[in-house]
Amino acid sequence: METYSIILSITGIIMFLYGILQLSKKLESVVKEKIAFYLRKITQNPLRGTVFGFIVTAINQSSTATTVLTIALVSSGLLSFYSSLGILFGANIGTTLIVNLVAFGITKIFVIFLLLGFLLFSINKTKKTGEIVFYIGGIFFGLFLLSFALESMKYDPSFTSILAKTSPILALLYSVVFTAIIQSSAITVSSAILMGQQGLIELPIIMAIIIGANIGTTATALLASFGSSLNGKRTALAHFLFNIGGALIFLLFFNQAHLLLSLINMPLANKAALFHVLFNVITAIIFLILIRPFSQTIMKILPGKDETITFLPYYLNKAFIKKPEIALGLVRKELEREFILAEKMLKKTAPLIEKFNHKKFQEINYLEEAVNNLQGEIASFLDELSRKNILTRKQLSMVVSYALIVDAIERIADRTLNIAQIARYRWLNREEVSRETLKQLKEILQETITLNSNCIASFRTKKYDQGLEQEILGKLKELKKDYKERLKNNKEAPASAMFFSDTIINIQRIVYNCTDIASHLR
Numbered sequence: 001m002e003t004y005s006i007i008l009s010i011t012g013i014i015m016f017l018y019g020i021l022q023l024s025k026k027l028e029s030v031v032k033e034k035i036a037f038y039l040r041k042i043t044q045n046p047l048r049g050t051v052f053g054f055i056v057t058a059i060n061q062s063s064t065a066t067t068v069l070t071i072a073l074v075s076s077g078l079l080s081f082y083s084s085l086g087i088l089f090g091a092n093i094g095t096t097l098i099v100n101l102v103a104f105g106i107t108k109i110f111v112i113f114l115l116l117g118f119l120l121f122s123i124n125k126t127k128k129t130g131e132i133v134f135y136i137g138g139i140f141f142g143l144f145l146l147s148f149a150l151e152s153m154k155y156d157p158s159f160t161s162i163l164a165k166t167s168p169i170l171a172l173l174y175s176v177v178f179t180a181i182i183q184s185s186a187i188t189v190s191s192a193i194l195m196g197q198q199g200l201i202e203l204p205i206i207m208a209i210i211i212g213a214n215i216g217t218t219a220t221a222l223l224a225s226f227g228s229s230l231n232g233k234r235t236a237l238a239h240f241l242f243n244i245g246g247a248l249i250f251l252l253f254f255n256q257a258h259l260l261l262s263l264i265n266m267p268l269a270n271k272a273a274l275f276h277v278l279f280n281v282i283t284a285i286i287f288l289i290l291i292r293p294f295s296q297t298i299m300k301i302l303p304g305k306d307e308t309i310t311f312l313p314y315y316l317n318k319a320f321i322k323k324p325e326i327a328l329g330l331v332r333k334e335l336e337r338e339f340i341l342a343e344k345m346l347k348k349t350a351p352l353i354e355k356f357n358h359k360k361f362q363e364i365n366y367l368e369e370a371v372n373n374l375q376g377e378i379a380s381f382l383d384e385l386s387r388k389n390i391l392t393r394k395q396l397s398m399v400v401s402y403a404l405i406v407d408a409i410e411r412i413a414d415r416t417l418n419i420a421q422i423a424r425y426r427w428l429n430r431e432e433v434s435r436e437t438l439k440q441l442k443e444i445l446q447e448t449i450t451l452n453s454n455c456i457a458s459f460r461t462k463k464y465d466q467g468l469e470q471e472i473l474g475k476l477k478e479l480k481k482d483y484k485e486r487l488k489n490n491k492e493a494p495a496s497a498m499f500f501s502d503t504i505i506n507i508q509r510i511v512y513n514c515t516d517i518a519s520h521l522r
Contacts, residue, residue, distance in 0.1 A: 046291050049086020050093070050284060057094025063185060066091040067221040067239050074235045081231040081238075082295050088239045089284040092214065092246075096280055099189050100273045114138070168208035168254070171201075175212025180219035188213040189276055196268045204258055206272040210279060211250055214243045230305075234298050241298070246283030313337075313377050318384070324395050327385050331378060331402050336459045338374045339409050339517075341367055343452045345416040346510075350445040352420055353503070354438045356427035364420045371413040378406045401520040408513045408520075412452070415506040415513070419445075422502050432493040433500070434486060440479050441503055447472050448507055455514040464518035472511055476504060 057066045070087050073079040079087075117134025120126040179188045192209040195201045218240040250257060257278075261271045287294055315333040320326040345367045348360050385391075386399050426433065451468050458464045483500050486492045492500075 046083075046086035046089075046288055049083060050090035050288065053087035053090025054094045055090075056087075057091045058097045059094075063091040063095045064217055064221065066094065067217075067236075071221060071232045071235050074231045081234045081298075082291075084235045085238055085242075085291055085295060086288070088235070088242060089287055092243070092280040093277075093284055095186050095189070096273070096277045098186050099193060099276050112137070168204050171205045171208040172212035175209040176216040179213045179216025185213035185217040188216070193269050193272050196272055203261060203268060203271055203275075204254075206268075207250075207254065207258060207261075207275055210272070210276050211247045214279070215247050218243050230302060234302050237302060238294070238298050241294075242283070242287055245287065246279065249283065249286065250279055313374060313381075316377060316381050318381070321381075321384055321388055324385065324389050324391055327381075328395060328398050328402070331382060331385075332459065334374065334378055334381075335402060335405055335409065336456060338371055338378065338406065339412075339452075339456045339459070341371050341374070342409050342413040342416065343449065343456060345371070345413055345420075346445070346449050346452060349416050349420045349423070350442055350449065352423040353442045353445065356423055361420055361424055364417060368413050368417045371410055375406050375410040379403065382406075405517050405520050408516045412510050412513045415510045418506045419503055422499060422506075426496075426499050429495075431495045431499055433496040434492050436486065437483060437492065437496065437500055440482070441500070441507075444472065444475055444479060444507060447475070448510055451511060451514055455517055458518055458521050462521060464514075464521075466518075469511060469515060473508070476508055476511075480504060 120130030
């Protein structure tokens with residue numbers, strides 16, 4: 001086999017993978033920005049979820065990227081396990097787009113995409129679009145190089161003799177391994193179709209490669225599920241079993257599928273691309289029909305209760321938006337839930353004062369994102385409620401109070417995150433703080449947690465412990481006085497001053513936020 005053909009093939013594969021990687025990165029931020037808003041509505045219906053998965057993958061041309069993103073969304077609570085299944089089914093269909101472009105020879109116009117992308121990138125207003133177009137051109141360029149290399153290889157006796165000895169079973173196994181290594185079923189299937197165009201392999205071999213590529217692409221998703229939540233692991237397992245199930249179905253009817261395609265009058269590459277479409281669409285249809293028993297099977301294989309905190313509201317339901325009394329009751333419940341999440345943050349933050357823990361810090365950041373998301377959902381619900389109804393004075397007063405409460409809860413979460421970040425900064429910079437100061441701060445934080453719990457309880461009891469609030473504020477004054485005395489007597493390192501003062505300020509503001517919340521609940 002000629003050296004330049006091998007180098008050209010490797011270069012083509014690298015260019016393709018680089019284009020896919022960069023395209024996925026550029027589109028990921030756009031998808032994440034839009035996904036939180038539309039996700040719940042789209043995925044309530046598995047069929048719409050499938051269409052969504054198809055569109056996302058058709059854009060980024062990586063079912064692996066879509067699947068990994070889906071696992072992350074499920075693990076973060078933005079998406080339920082059941083809702084994720086439709087996206088997984090659609091992701092496989094999305095990969096058929098580039099394969100069909102290869103079959104129709106569209107990749108030869110890579111120069112147009114590269115030039116257009118470069119020109120758009122040169123203009124500030126179209127810079128992002130230019131990057132996306134340029135990377136699409138890079139993908140096509142990689143495939144063009146691979147096609148050019150394969151054209152030379154078809155005259156190499158050693159290469160053609162290897163292909164001649166390859167059976168469909170061997171081709172399937174090679175495809176599984178190759179796809180698992182390069183993490184792209186698109187390059188595996190595209191390469192097979194390009195070899196078919198050059199007359200190097202026949203349709204049964206290409207069909208086997210397509211089936212194998214669908215199995216191999218599950219490797220990355222399985223790896224991505226390590227460390228994810230229970231539902232994240234369920235999603236990865238569902239993706240694996242879905243692809244394995246599709247492969248087994250088509251292996252059982254392999255000869256019949258080949259016979260049917262043989263009767264169609266079209267070029268080999270187009271037949272292969274059609275098989276790729278049929279394979280993914282038919283598999284998706286079968287699993288959509290069986291989605292409930294399939295999801296129940298996954299739940300039995302991986303039993304247990306998932307501890308993931310969902311970013312989405314539990315209680316808010318727009319079906320009651322026209323019934324203000326019921327809607328306001330639901331808002332009150334959701335506010336209480338949001339407050340409980342903020343309190344969890346505080347409970348996880350208190351130990352970091354004495355001993356920092358990176359895992360706990362990550363959990364606190366996650367909780368803060370959940371509180372922020374709920375703030376937006378509750379505020380949006382209240383806005384819609386006030387716009388779509390003629391409210392009584394009492395109801396309008398409650399809407400205003402709840403709007404102020406949701407902001408106060410979000411500020412408690414922000415103050416708590418500030419304390420966690422202050423603790424992290426001290427740990428990273430190895431700032432010395434006396435044991436006495438650390439002990440006092442931890443104790444006052446514990447009392448603040450008690451005050452938060454009392455404030456949460458007041459959602460139902462309407463009783464708030466103002467005595468405890470005044471006691472904490474009094475102790476904060478004493479702590480400041482004690483600290484100044486230790487600093488004056490050189491019992492504290494000067495570098496600890498910012499750590500102490502910033503922590504005290506944030507605790508004090510949390511107390512004031514509790515005061516605000518309690519006043520609006522009366």
